[in-house]
Amino acid sequence: MxxxxxxxxxxxxxxxxxxxxxxxxxxxxxxxxxxxxxxxxxxxxxxxxxxxxxxxxxxxxxxxxxxxxxxxxxxxxxxxxxxxxxxxxxxxxxVPAVKPAAAGGGSVAVWATPATTGSPYQRRLIADFGGGAEITEVPCHGLADAVESGDTGAVDAAVAAAAALTPRGVRAVVLGCTHYELVADRIRAALAAEGAPGPALYGSxxxxxxxxxxxxxxxxxxxxxxxxxxxxxxxxxxxxxxxxxxxxxxxxxxxxxxxxxxxxxx
Missing domain, CATH: 3.40.50.1860 (Rossmann fold)
Structure with a gap:
């Protein structure tokens, strides 16, 4: 095979x-x-x-x-x-995992490239599969490029910037770019509240x-x-x-x- x-x-x-x-x-x-x-x-x-x-x-x-x-x-x-x-x-x-992430309701963030964030395609996904979840679109400036280059400092900076745009207490985060799954642990750590686990991450x-x-x-x-x-x-x-x-x-x-x-x- x-x-x-x-x-x-x-x-x-x-x-x-x-x-x-x-x-x-x-x-x-x-x-x-x-x-x-x-x-x-x-x-x-x-x-x-x-x-x-x-x-x-x-x-x-x-x-x-x-x-x-x-x-x-x-x-x-x-x-x-x-x-x-x-x-x-x-x-x-x-396809970004909006449907399974939104199935549990609550606060959900969709991390995506700036070109995808707010695009008709992503808005249709949210409209079709967002259900009753409260969904926030988060543009991740420079994150895919930082992952591609393997620059950990740039990755951490881009993750921190996106985390700052993500609502507190978010229950789930959709990783809307395949590059982001490679740094899922860094994303989870950046979003974790003190003494509490980070949100569930949904990749594809x-x-x-x-x-x-x-x-x-x-x-x-x-x-x-x-x-x-x-x-x-x-x-x-x-x-x-x-x-x-x-x-x-x-x-x-x-x-x-x-x-x-x-x-x-x-």
Whole structure:
């Protein structure tokens, strides 16, 4: 079994690690566009073109499914990607976890990039799935870029700025950018009240990994032999995992699990 993932940068690590945990025997193809990152401020046509280039590069490796591990690309490029690849390769998009986060009611914050915050797409998600929850949209200036570079000081500064915009006592936080899941512990710590646990965080990685497995007709098997290989494509070319990826637990998991079967240029 082979699962491909695409994103502008290393935000795909969270979903890739979720697939690896569920199926250690699955080969992974990670296709990203570091030269074009971030995609959020780009036009819809540009985002679609870049996502399609990443998908085509991954498709050359014969995946059984493709995860679009990027909220922005899922909004703009999903129909085009599905038209080109399906039914041969099922395409699984990523949607911020507003629905499960709002199910418990109360105060909910949606952390997202400035380009997504307040966008018609996010407002529709909140209107459709927000239920009776009191939802606050929080723009996270510079957080995705800081995560991408592995700059812990910049990450902490961006997380602190977003935390200051988040209502006190918030019950749940939706991580509306896949990059944010890589620093979930830092986000939780920044939002934790003194002597109390932080809010529940809702990401998308586990859900999209599970959906990709369903689309391939395979069940999770965390005890499977860890034989899955790892292929990394940067701008369509074989490469190694970007150095910042190893700053995160998800990146280290992928590097270690795939160390015996990494297909890279060096």
């Amino acid at each position: 082979k699962i491909a993932l695409l994103d502008s940068g290393i935000g795909l690590l969270a979903a890739a690690a979720a697939v690896r945990r569920a199926r250690p025997d699955a080969d992974l193809v990670l296709s990203s566009d570091p030269g074009g990152m971030p995609w959020g401020p780009r036009t819809a046509d540009d985002i679609t073109g870049r996502a399609l280039a990443c998908a085509r590069a991954a498709a050359r490796y014969g995946p059984d499914a493709l995860i679009v591990a990027c909220n922005t690309a899922s909004v703009h490029a999903l129909p085009v990607l599905r038209a080109e690849l399906e039914p041969a390769v099922p395409v699984v998009g990523t 990685a586990a859900a999209v990994a599970a959906q990709a497995l369903r689309r391939t007709g395979l069940a999770p098997d965390p005890q499977a032999a860890p034989t899955g290989g790892l292929t990394v494509l940067l701008g369509g070319r074989p490469a190694g995992l970007p150095r910042p990826a190893r700053s995160y637990a998800e990146g280290r998991l992928l590097a270690e699990a795939g160390s015996g079967a990494v297909r890279a240029a060096g």
